Amino acid sequence: MLTYDLKKAPGLPLYESLYRHIREDIRSGRLRPGEKLPSKRSLAVHLEVSRVTVESAYDQLAAEGYISAQQRRGYFVEEVSTRPTSPPAPPPPEPEAPAGVDLTGGGGGDFPFSVWSRLQRGVMLDYGPQLLRRMPNQGLLSLRQAIAGHLAAFRGMAVDPADILIGAGTDFLYNLLIQLLGREKCYGVEDPGYGKIWKIYRAGGARCVPVSMDRQGADPAALGPAQVLHITPSHHFPTGRVMPLDRRLELLRWAAESDRWIIEDDYDSEFRFHARPLPAMHTLDRAGQVIYMNTFSKTLAPSIRIGYMVLPRPLMEQFRRRLGFYSCTVPSFEQYTLERFLSQGHFEKHIDRMRRSYKSRRNRLLDLLQTSPIRNKIAISEEDAGLHFLVRVDTALDDQALADRWAAAGIWVRSLSSYFHGPVPESARHTLVVNYDRLTDRDLQELARRLPALEQEERHDQ
C-alpha cells in the first residue's frame, strides 16, 4: 500500500500533501500507467487520515489527468509522459545602485509625502467602492479636467479634457502612439537626444531616422524621410536649447504640408528658472498636427508612473475606434490622488519649491566647479533651463574616455556623444552631461573631495 509521511506543512492542507506525493510517484514512474490505486477507504485507514482527505487528493489527480476513475473498479494511473527535471540555473544578481556621486540624473526628490499620503487617505475614504470601477480607458475624467486646468494656468494651453489620454508613463504612451500613427511611418528623432525614445520606437517596430540639430533645434533640412517628428522644443535634451518661435512655426508648416505629425515632448518644461516656461507648440498648432506629451514622473517621482498626451481630435477619435479596447494602465487610487494634488494647488507649490531647490543645487554645483582645480579646463554651457548642463573639457580624451575617468574617480556623468545616433560632431566630442536633479549636500562634499584627483590625472597625462 502507498505509504507517505503526511506532515502538515504551514499553508498546505493534508490532501494537498498526499496529492503531491502521489503525483510525484506517477511522474517519476514509481506508480506505473494502468496500476490501480488503493480504494479511498483503505488508503485513509492505512495513512490514518480522513476519507475526505484521500477523496480530495484523488479528485485533484483525476482533474489533472494523472489518474482516472473507472466505474465500480476504482482509480487507475494514466499514461503520462515525463522528462527528467534539470536543476534550475542560479538567478542573476539584482542590479545595484552605483557608488560615488551620481550626476546621471533620474528625477525625484523632496516629494511632499505627508500631503500625498493625506490625499490618499481622503480618496480612499471619499470614493470607497467607486475606486473599484473600471476606469475610462483615457483615464478618469476628473483627472483629465485637472490636467487641462494645469495646462491652461501654467502653459497657456487651451485643452479639452476629452482630448487627453492618460497612461502609465511615457514609455507606454509612445507604444500606443506607434500603434495609432502606424509603425510603417518613419519617425524622426533628435540627434543627439534622449536615447530611450529611439529604443522605444525601434522596439515598437517603427522605422527611425536621426534628425541632426543646429543652434535652434531640429534642423528642417535634416528631416529627410521623417513623417513623424519627435522633439523637445521647450528644452532640448541634452543640449538644453530652447527652440525659438520661428523654428517652431517652420516645423509646424512642414507638418501641415503633408499629413505629418509632431510629437512635442514637454518633459521638463516646468523647471525653467527665469520667466515662465515657453509656450507649447501645441498652442501654435492650427492644423492639428501636434501631439503634446508630458509626464509627472519627472516632476513628482520616477516611481509615480503617470504620463499623458493631448491628441488632435481626429486622432483621439481614431484611438477610440481602433485602440479603445486597451484598459487604462494607471491605478484609480493614483489618478484620484493626483487629481486632488493638482486641483488643490499642491502641484503648483511643489513645482515652485522644486524650481527653487534645483536652482540652488545648480548654483552651488556651478560655484563648486568654477572654483575647483579643474576650473581652467572646463567650459560650462548652461541654457537656464532643465535639470542639467553641459561641461566641455579641454582635453585630448574623447568624452567617453573622459566619462570613464570621472567614473574611476567616483563621479558618474554621461558623455554627450552617448546621446548621438549618427556621427558625433567635433564640437560634442569632449563634452559631459551633468545632471544635478538629485544632488545632495553630501554629493557636493564628495565632489569637492574627488575633483582634485581629476586634475592630477590630467597632469599625469601631459
Next chain:
Amino acid sequence: MLTYDLKKAPGLPLYESLYRHIREDIRSGRLRPGEKLPSKRSLAVHLEVSRVTVESAYDQLAAEGYISAQQRRGYFVEEVSTRPTSPPAPPPPEPEAPAGVDLTGGGGGDFPFSVWSRLQRGVMLDYGPQLLRRMPNQGLLSLRQAIAGHLAAFRGMAVDPADILIGAGTDFLYNLLIQLLGREKCYGVEDPGYGKIWKIYRAGGARCVPVSMDRQGADPAALGPAQVLHITPSHHFPTGRVMPLDRRLELLRWAAESDRWIIEDDYDSEFRFHARPLPAMHTLDRAGQVIYMNTFSKTLAPSIRIGYMVLPRPLMEQFRRRLGFYSCTVPSFEQYTLERFLSQGHFEKHIDRMRRSYKSRRNRLLDLLQTSPIRNKIAISEEDAGLHFLVRVDTALDDQALADRWAAAGIWVRSLSSYFHGPVPESARHTLVVNYDRLTDRDLQELARRLPALEQEERHDQ
C-alpha cells in the same frame, strides 16, 4: 500707448496677463512687425503696474520670439506668421455605464478597503523616500518574492523571483511579449476566445491565426502556422473548459519541437470552486517554452493594474538585454502595498471570501434561471470554474439577435459567437455567455422581474 485691463485672475500673475494681451495683439496683427513697443518704464507708469511686471512680460515675449530687443533702442515686434483660429469642435460625450442588469462581467467587488488602506498608510510610513527611487524595471524584488511565494503555495509552482516581470496589467505585458518574441512570428489565439487578446496582438503588428477548439481545448491539429500559442488551459474563456493533462503535454511537445512558445494565460484560475485549481502548464514545462501570465486586476479590482509574467530564463535574459530600457509601469506604492497584502496572507483570505461569494452568486443565479419562466428553453453548461457559464437557448434566433433581445429587456449578456474570429459552429450559434462576477441582490431582483418578458417575446414570435 498700449492700454489693457489687467484684472488679476486667480493663479495668473499680472505680468502673465500683460504678456497674453500683447501676444494676442501681435498674433492678431493689431501690433505690426517692426512696430516699437513702449519703454518698460513708460508702460509701467501708464498701466499703473510695477516695472518688474512689464519687464517679465517683455522677457517672456522675447524668449518666445514675438518681440526682440535692440540695444539702446528698445523692443520691436517680430514677424510672426499666423493662421486664423477655427473654433474647436464640441467634445464627444463621455461613455456611460449601461442600465439594467449587467452580466457581461468586469471583475472586482468586496475589495478589502480597510486592510488595503491600512497597508498603504504603513507603506508610506515605513518606506518614506525609498518610494521615490527608480524601481527595477522588472518590478520590486520584494513583490516578486511575494508573488513567487503565492505561486508556490497556491499553484505548486517553483518560480524564481528573478524570472518574474511585473507590469501595469496584461495589456502592457502582451505588448512587451510581442516585442520580445518578435512581431514577425505567427500568434495562435484560441477561437472562440477573449477578443482583446486578438486585438492586442494585431495592434502590436503581429500576425495572428485563430486556433479552433475541441472538447479538450486548443486543437493541436488546428495550430497551422502558429509559432506562439496563447491559451487559457486552467479555464478556457468563454467555454469554461479545463484542459486535461494529456492535451497539456501534447501542446508542450509541440512547443519543444521547434523553438515555439506557449503563453499560459492563467487569468482566473483562483476561482475554481471544487478542489484546488489545476496545476499550471508552467509546472509541466521541462523545455522552458512556457510563459506564465496572470493579473491581480481580476482577483482584486480592475482599477488595480498589476499583472505579471514568469519568463523562461533565456527569455528574461533577452528582455534585460534588449528591452531593459523600459521603466516599470506600476507605481511603487501599489507594488509595496500588494507585497504586504500577499505576504501577510490577506490575498489568501480575500480569494477564499471571493470564491465563496462567487459560488453563492452562481448558485442563486442558477436557481433563478432554473425556476424562471424560460427554464424549459435553456440548457446551462457549467464547468465548475471561473466567473461565468454558458446558456444555450432553444430558439430560432441566432445568439447576437438573442443578446439584443435580452438587452432590450434590460439584461446585458454577450453572445458566444461574438468571441469567435473564424466561422461559428452550429453548436455555438444560440448560446449566451453569462458573467456573474458583479451580480448583486438588486440584480437578482431585477432579473426575476425582467426574465418573464423574454418568455413572452419568445411566445410572441411563435
